[in-house]
Amino acid sequence: MKKVLAIFLAFALFVPVTAFAAGTVYTEGFLNYTVTDGSITIVGCFGDNGTLTVPNMIAGDPVNTIAAGAFVGNAALKEVILPDSITTVEEGAFGTGVKVTWNNRTKDDSKDDPADDPIDDPADDPSPIDVDTDVDLDDPTIVDSIVFDDVNPGDYYYSAVKWAVEKKVTDGVKKNVFAPTTKCTRAQIVTFLWRAAGTPKTDGSNRFADVRTTDYCYDAVMWAVENGITDGTGATTFSPNDVCTRAQVLTFLWRYLGEKKTNGTVNFSDVAKTAYYYDAVVWAVENGVTSGTSATKFSPNSGCTRAQAVSLMYRAIG
Secondary structure (H helix, E strand, C coil): CCEECCHHHHHHCCCCCCCCCCCCCEEECCEEEEEECCEEEEEEECCCCCEEECCCEECCEEEEEECCCCECCCCCCCEEECCCCCCEECCCCECCCCEEEECCEEEEHHHCCCCCCCCCCHHHCCCCCCCCCCCCCCCHHHHHHCCCCCCCCCCCCHHHHHHHHHCCCCCCCECCECCCCCECEHHHHHHHHHHHCCCCCCCCCCCCCCCCCCCCCHHHHHHHHHCCCCCCCCCCCCCCCCECEHHHHHHHHHHHCCCCCCCCCCCCCCCCCCCCCHHHHHHHHHCCCCCCCCCCCCCCCCECEHHHHHHHHHHHHC
């Protein structure tokens, strides 16, 4: 039977729960989850178990998705076993040092970057992606190097994904899957930008309680703050696992490129001239980075998907 997990009670019991705008968070065993259209997403875990096994079904619904941050922050957790029912694993789903077994393949995340690929081992891929950064993106042979089943030549983001892979900005979320419609977190976006910049070193000090030196995004966050790209969401919080909105992504890009001045205007009904992202949106429209989500809408508060993120970056700096 589903038990509603009240957020205030979760904090009182020190049960880590990821806040999701859509859907109530329930608990089953040592797992927290949401239900959307009969499909279950694992959003968190708790307890002192060293190994957690995710079931195929919970209360009659299939478990299909592992959300970003679902298995992060539990110091006791050493191994997660995923069922065959899982179809999507979001970036940053697993903490550093957590061993993941899925479809009889095992990966130790202490040796890999969870920003890229929390599950897949490229050695298992018979057609690995060529990441020669000197390759010409217009070279037709590059088409054969993209092995994502969900990225096709006719997709608007196809060239952007090629660019992102070749420049080592990001990779797929599992074997042959890029997950173009999966929404990006703030940690992932600054990591993408940091990699696009060449992974520069930084001596910045950390004031964020929710960003640890062992986190994959640590250097990226320090670099972003040091260079005025973002200042976090509070005096001591960066909110790395929060979904990054379209407004935030464009603002990060605009600041990354030096806050280029513009004298133009936009006619989006959902972009006020007083909004912090107004100049960034005007710049983006003027320079062909985006044209909004419709003739009159920009959708600034909508979560930015992986396809949208790499497309915006490709058009702006690719």
